[in-house]
Amino acid sequence: MQKRQLGHSGLEVSAMGFGCMGLSYGYGAAADKDVAIQLIRQAVDAGVTLFDTAEAYGALNQEIVGDALAPVREQVIIATKFGFKNGDIKQGLDSHPASIRLAVETSLKLLKTDYIDLLYQHRVDPNVPIEDVAGTVKDLIQEGKVKHFGLSEAGASTIRRAHAVQKVTALQSEYSLWWREPEVEILPTLEELGIGFIPFSPLGKGFLTGAITEATQFDHTDFRNSVPRFSPEARKANQAVIDVLAHIAAFKKATPAQIALAWLLSQKPWIVPIPGTTKSHRLQENIGATNVVLNQVDLDDIQHQFASLTIQGGRYSEASQKMINR
Numbered sequence: 001m002q003k004r005q006l007g008h009s010g011l012e013v014s015a016m017g018f019g020c021m022g023l024s025y026g027y028g029a030a031a032d033k034d035v036a037i038q039l040i041r042q043a044v045d046a047g048v049t050l051f052d053t054a055e056a057y058g059a060l061n062q063e064i065v066g067d068a069l070a071p072v073r074e075q076v077i078i079a080t081k082f083g084f085k086n087g088d089i090k091q092g093l094d095s096h097p098a099s100i101r102l103a104v105e106t107s108l109k110l111l112k113t114d115y116i117d118l119l120y121q122h123r124v125d126p127n128v129p130i131e132d133v134a135g136t137v138k139d140l141i142q143e144g145k146v147k148h149f150g151l152s153e154a155g156a157s158t159i160r161r162a163h164a165v166q167k168v169t170a171l172q173s174e175y176s177l178w179w180r181e182p183e184v185e186i187l188p189t190l191e192e193l194g195i196g197f198i199p200f201s202p203l204g205k206g207f208l209t210g211a212i213t214e215a216t217q218f219d220h221t222d223f224r225n226s227v228p229r230f231s232p233e234a235r236k237a238n239q240a241v242i243d244v245l246a247h248i249a250a251f252k253k254a255t256p257a258q259i260a261l262a263w264l265l266s267q268k269p270w271i272v273p274i275p276g277t278t279k280s281h282r283l284q285e286n287i288g289a290t291n292v293v294l295n296q297v298d299l300d301d302i303q304h305q306f307a308s309l310t311i312q313g314g315r316y317s318e319a320s321q322k323m324i325n326r
Contacts, residue, residue: 001014001015001016001046001047001048001049001287001290002014002015002290003015003049004196004269004270004271004272005196005269005270006148006169006170006195006196006198006270006272007169007170007190007193007194007195007196007270008194008195009148009167009169009170009194009195009196011077011117011118011147011148011169011170011196013049013050013077013272014047014048014049014050014272015265015272015290016048016261016265016272016273016274016275016286016287016289016290017048017049017050017051017052017198017272017273017274018040018043018048018050018051018052018274018275018276018283019052019200019274019275019276020040020051020052020053020057020061020064020065020276021052021053021054021057021061021276022276022277022278023036023039023040023061023064023276023278024036024057024058024060024061024064025057025058025060025061026057026222026223027206027219027222027223027224027278028218028219028221028222029219029221030060031278033060033063033064033067035278036064036068036278037064037067037068038068039277039278039279039280039283040064040065040068040069041068042280042283043283043287044068044069044072044075044076046283046284046287047287048287049075049076049077050076050077050079050198050272050274051065051069051076051077051078051079052079052080052172052198052200052274053065053078053079053080053081053111054080054081054120054122055080055081055082055083055084055087055103055106055107055122056081056083056084056087056088056089056122058087059110062080062107062110062111063110065078065111066110066111066112066113067112069111070112070113073113076117077117077118078111078113078116078117078118079116079117079118079119079120079150079172079198080107080111080116080118080119080120081119081120081121081122081152082095082099082100082103082104082107082119082120082121082122083095083103083120083121083122083123083125083152084122084123085099087103087106093123093125093126093127094125095121095124095125095128095133096125096128096132097132097133097135097136100133100136100137100140101136101140104116104119104140104145104146108145114144114145115144115145115146115147116145116146116147117147117148118147118148118149118150118169118170119137119140119146119148119149119150120149120150120151120152120170120172121133121137121150121151121152121154122152123152123153123324123326124151124153124154124155124158124326126326130154130158130161130162130165131161131162131164131165133162134149134161134162134163134164134165134166134168135165135166137149137166138165138166141166148169148170149162149166149167149168149169150168150169150170150171150172150198151168151170151171151172152171152172152173152200153172153173153174153324153326154171154173154326155185155186155326156185156186156189158326159171159186159189159190159193159195160189160193163193163195168193168195169195169196170195170196170197170198171186171190171195171196171197171198172197172198172199172200172274173186173197173198173199173200174199174200174201174315175197175199175202175264175271176199176201176202176203176204176208176260176264177204177208177241177245177260177263177264177302177306178204178207178208178238178241178311179201179204179311179315182197182199187267187268190270191268191270195270196270196271196272197268197270197271197272198271198272198273198274199264199271199272199273199274200274202260202261202264202273202274202275203257203260203261203275203286204260205224205227205230206224207229207230207235207238207241207242208241208242208245208256208257208260209255209256209257209282210242210245210246210255210256210257212230212235213235213239214232214235214236214239215232216235218230227313227314227315227316228313228314228315228316229311229312229313229314229315230313231313233312233313234312234313237312237313238311238312238313240309241306241309241311242256244302244305244306244309245259245260247305248298248301248302248305252292252294252298254288254289254292255285257275257282257285257286257289258285258286258288258289258292259289259292259294259302260289261273261275261286261289261290261292262289262290262292262293262294263294263299263302265289265290266294266299
């Protein structure tokens, strides 16, 4: 597996990470714990070193990550997040210093480790100055409980303010061929400051794999049921995206998902996507994207074809959208 540096931080990770949320949260019923642990270990065997979880994904999610990675703890980078009251998204945002410390102590126990490699603020809390958040994480770094500081879905000015207090190693936000807003202001800011970028949902919450159609029925607990972009009407309209990806994939002898991931890897050398999956064959497919080479002609072709597409549907519900880019 190729390695990448997250900006100027010196933190080196595999070019493709593993987003662990879907193993037990957000996308329907949780995977069997033993199966999930085995999948993470398969990722390790394939060279993946960056594993992403969060307090908000539930205790089980962090337990799975901790159990799976305990035998290879010194060889991997574990990222987790704080930022919701009692770790519960439904209870709202909470990044007060005492809450951050409580979340970290809880995560350390669940992850079976005495340090967190990369600690993110999950969402910016408008009730707590970002300087206080960064200062608290700075203290945790000095105490040896945290190695690196990250932000998630933060706006450019917030990134700058946080970075002035404690160097930000990485920003985690959504970025993919069907959500390119970060290109306007976020990517230039990260490049200027030397901050790495970790795109979550690099496969458009599964849509860019081509496996989701207008007729797909999601589990009643799947959060995509509340996402406008995943309404049957939007999925039907957005099938044009898959048609373009499939055409390019056939030419490159790859899959639509691999083209989508390879495109992300081609944007900047400090971008590390974290696709998630519960299936071994999808894991291997995602990792295989690191071997797909897109030359400038390919990238120009993708740019040209996507320029004529209009993606239908918002990427979040109205309430969730309010917590973005603060």
